[in-house]
Amino acid sequence: MAHNLTQMITQPQRIIRIFSLAITVLAMAACVSSPSDKAAAPSASPGDRAAIIALDQVGEPYRYGGNSPGGFDCSGLVQYSYSRAGYSTPRTTGQLWSAVKTVDRHQIRTGDLLFFSIEGKMSHVGLYVGERRFVHAPQTGRSVSIESLDAPFYKAAFIRAGRLY
Secondary structure (H helix, E strand, O other), X not given: OHHHHHHHHHHHHHHHHHHHHHHHHHHHHHHHOOOOOOOOOOOOOHHHHHHHHHHOOOOOEEOOOOEEOOEEOHHHHHHHHHHHOOOOOOOOHHHHHHHOEEEOOOOOOOXXXXXXXXXXXXXXXXXXXXXXXXXXXXXXXXXXXXXXXXXXXXXXXXXEEEEOO
């Protein structure tokens, strides 16, 4: 019973965190856009749109080879999010690694891809959502989640960031 009570209490907090990250992403998109005329609505970059779509997948299960809301692996989440944002991407982590332009760690923007070394090899990718956080599909038995680049595991595993567009 105590476990269920804890879940009931923390669930709204998780929803609020996800919602606030999505609002932050939208606000950043509005600030960096430059419409051609004052009447035009600000348009978000493909990375901003992909980040919002990826955030919407938080809680979906991990599934090896998955690239849909029924289950995602890390590169499947990236492909799905960018595809829904109107931008075609490669499918695998290795192909994504080759397709991006390297971005200095101090220049990371919403929607940039973050690559990590797991067990000594580059094998994991996440999508940056702002505030030094990223969304990813971590591993079997877990679900799509938000993590901090400052968490000791990810801080040590981080290899590089890259931009697709």
